[in-house]
Amino acid sequence: MIILKVLKDHGKMYGYEITQRVAELSDGRILLTEGALYPSLHKLEAEGFLKTEVVSIGKRVRKYYTLTAEGKTIAKDRVSEFMDFIKTMSSVLQVQMS
Amino acid sequence: MIILKVLKDHGKMYGYEITQRVAELSDGRILLTEGALYPSLHKLEAEGFLKTEVVSIGKRVRKYYTLTAEGKTIAKDRVSEFMDFIKTMSSVLQVQMS
DNA sequence: GTCTTATACCTAAGATTGTTATGTATTAGA
DNA sequence: TCTAATACATAACAATCTTAGGTATAAGAC
Numbered sequence: 498m499i500i501l502k503v504l505k506d507h508g509k510m511y512g513y514e515i516t517q518r519v520a521e522l523s524d525g526r527i528l529l530t531e532g533a534l535y536p537s538l539h540k541l542e543a544e545g546f547l548k549t550e551v552v553s554i555g556k557r558v559r560k561y562y563t564l565t566a567e568g569k570t571i572a573k574d575r576v577s578e579f580m581d582f583i584k585t586m587s588s589v590l591q592v593q594m595s
Numbered sequence: 596m597i598i599l600k601v602l603k604d605h606g607k608m609y610g611y612e613i614t615q616r617v618a619e620l621s622d623g624r625i626l627l628t629e630g631a632l633y634p635s636l637h638k639l640e641a642e643g644f645l646k647t648e649v650v651s652i653g654k655r656v657r658k659y660y661t662l663t664a665e666g667k668t669i670a671k672d673r674v675s676e677f678m679d680f681i682k683t684m685s686s687v688l689q690v691q692m693s
Numbered sequence: 694g695t696c697t698t699a700t701a702c703c704t705a706a707g708a709t710t711g712t713t714a715t716g717t718a719t720t721a722g723a
Numbered sequence: 724t725c726t727a728a729t730a731c732a733t734a735a736c737a738a739t740c741t742t743a744g745g746t747a748t749a750a751g752a753c
Contacts, residue, residue: 499687506690513730522687526679533711535732557719557730576688581624583681589597589620590674592604611701631740633703655701655748700749705742712737720729 498579499529500537501546501572504564509550511559512538538562546571596677597627598635599644599670602662607648609657610636636660644669 503518504510510518516529541547546568550561564572601616602608608616614627639645644666648659662670 502688511730512732513728519687522690523683524686526683527687530712531730531732532713532734536710539732554730555719559730579684579688583684585621585624586677586681588622589617589625590600590677592620609701610703611699628741629701629703630705630742634739637703652701653748657701695753697752698750701747703745705744707743708741709739710737711739712735714733714735716732716734718730721727723724723726 498575499527500534500541501564501568502576504547504562505569505572509561509563511561515562541568596673597625598632598639599662599666600674602645602660603667603670607659607661609659613660639666 499519500515503515503522507518512531512534516531516534519527519529538547542549542562546565547562548565550563552559552561597617598613601613601620605616610629610632614629614632617625617627636645640647640660644663645660646663648661650657650659
């Protein structure tokens with residue numbers, strides 16, 4: 498969900514850049530590890546939510562990801578789903594008697 | 596975390612009662628399934644956060660759970676940890692440029 | 694009376710997803 | 724020249740949830 502969200506806000510990004518962006522946005526509190534990131538990117542791509550574009554930077558290769566049309570829809574859905582989750586959790590956590 | 600929280604608010608409860616309470620508090624949106632509930636209760640008990648008391652109701656047996664002193668501390672910690680998570684996620688999700 | 698639903702406990706197989714570790718390679722800076 | 728940062732990726736392991744199955748009592752519908 499986070500990956501989809503930052504791609505939705507920032508447009509074309511590559512994996513490493515996403516980790517940096519998330520760390521920055523969360524003030525270092527969310528560290529998207531590579532073992533979580535890359536399999537997620539590959540899965541999202543396989544599901545048709547992301548499309549890729551490989552770019553050579555000198556001798557190094559960068560793989561840029563962009564949301565597909567379907568990806569934009571899913572991004573919105575996943576974020577609002579998460580917002581609902583937060584609301585639900587808040588109502589569960591607010592209650593306390595005595 | 597949810598289990599610890601409802602036990603903290605409501606005191607002595609048995610497993611089935613916890614699922615009902617959580618469903619009620621979340622307006623049916625969080626369904627604590629038995630396959631998730633019981634292993635969690637057993638783990639929390641093994642970790643020393645819960646203590647049990649078996650009560651016979653007619654021929655049926657109920658296993659009541661109560662927070663230990665350590666359990667109360669952990670309950671607070673886990674809840675505030677989750678609150679921090681929500682705050683962090685909110686700051687990540689809020690950002691969006693045009 | 695009998696059948697279904699609710700109550701009440703539990704475990705286990707399978708799936709998902711994250712962490713940790715490892716591998717490879719380029720580039721920048723000390 | 725050595726280390727840290729950049730940049731991709733996979734795999735073993737761990738944690739945890741869902742789904743499915745098992746057992747049994749109590750309440751209510753027909």
